[in-house]
Amino acid sequence: MSEGALIFDNVGKAFGRFEAVKDIAFTVKTHELVSLLGPSGCGKTTVLRLIAGLEMPTSGRILIAGKDVSRVPANGRNIAMVFQSYALFPHMNVIDNVAYGLVAQKVPKREAHERAKRQLEILGLKALEERLPSALSGGQQQRVAVARALVLEPDVLLFDEPLSNLDAKLRRQVREEIRDLQQRLGLTVVYVTHDQSEAMAISDRIIVMRHGRIAQAGAPRALYEAPNSAFVADFMGDANVVGAEVADGVVRLDGLTLTTDLAPGTAVDVVLRPEHMRLVREPGEAMIRGTIHRASYLGAVAEYRVDTPIGALLATDAEHEEVIAEGATVGIAIDPSDARILPRGDEAGLDAADPRL
Incomplete structure (x- = not known):
């Protein structure tokens, strides 16, 4: 040692x-x-x-x-x-x-x-x-x-x-x-x-x-x-953790498609950070469709609770000059590289540690 x-x-x-x-x-x-x-x-x-x-x-x-x-x-x-x-x-x-x-x-x-x-x-x-x-x-x-x-x-x-x-x-x-x-x-x-x-x-x-x-x-x-489990992802700041399943090398979250090397049928948790979620006023392809359930102005950012087909998601937006109204239909665009796909399980990665320890 x-x-x-x-x-x-x-x-x-x-x-x-x-x-x-x-x-x-x-x-x-x-x-x-x-x-x-x-x-x-x-x-x-x-x-x-x-x-x-x-x-x-x-x-x-x-x-x-x-x-x-x-x-x-x-x-x-x-x-x-x-x-x-x-x-x-x-x-x-x-x-x-x-x-x-x-x-x-x-x-x-x-x-x-x-x-x-x-x-x-x-x-x-x-x-x-x-x-x-x-x-x-x-x-x-x-x-x-x-x-x-x-x-x-x-x-x-x-x-x-x-x-x-x-x-x-x-x-x-x-x-x-x-x-x-x-x-x-x-x-x-x-x-x-x-x-x-x-x-x-x-x-x-x-x-x-x-x-x-x-x-x-x-x-x-x-x-x-790079959290190694949904627990760490959720504990290290705000995170949306969405359950999904691998099918033919991809994970589909409504209109968003993410590629993965995990085997077909693997249950996964997909971690989406609120700040990585870009809200678009008119939904398009390759997006998660949603409706603004709640909007809060926090000064530096606006915070949104968005109802979507994959569940309620938290998103933050520092770009729009005006807060998007509650009830508005939006699209959520996410760079696939910002999404982290983890094998599901409460104990996933529980004993993993930095090799420098």
Whole structure:
């Protein structure tokens, strides 16, 4: 197995008869930010707890900085975590919060404060040293929590849903700050989230999890443009997933014909991204015919729910100056290269992973 800051070597974790994590393997390289993404109950939080030493694996090995830490408790691992709730001490000011971990490690208080001050300066928090957490904004509290983790100089820094308590505008700002900091300081980061846009914005790679396994892993663009299952396609942004069957080397979706190498009779899921669907006011050949059921103006784009012979489809349109009226008949044109045909099955591609893992 290749070297990395963090290696999961066929790790499993069971709680009684329930397998929360099932024989997963991946590597996080030094200076890389990898996000664990998936719905509630997929196992991503268990993986984070296994890395942190808050849980011990039932099988397999966990290596951090080349050392097998599978049975090493949390206080014996050089990791740090930024929690969803920030977990700042309300009775301590900022400088004492940031220095707390060092003081707990028996670092002299003066040295701990000097190191904490340097970290606060890096994060633009120097002027807030004496404030209590209650006097800080949500974004400032987030940065204090990051500073408290970074001052320990961990081999791996863990983020557990760090932006879920922030409003949408602040979430965007803080995630950009986290990414900038990670790149500027060369940090190795494992970032847990259920928000695909958040993961795509900050990650070098994303590991999509489902039912305790890796559904697919790779660069954000690769997962979005080449999902290996309907589950990943639907989870990585908006997607229309249409069931069909292969006949004579083609898949027919109303007037749209797509070629495929799959055998005749194969049940497939066809993934159509809303932004790849061009609405034409007068339907023609080689199109999916439809009727506008609902139209919404969203500023940069108009969003449409279109009733078609193959089911209701979501389409977005950034080209038309006027929103197409509800009830209008339209044609949906799609470049065949933008449609992805996948063998149907809830478990299709469930264990496939990026070969670089």
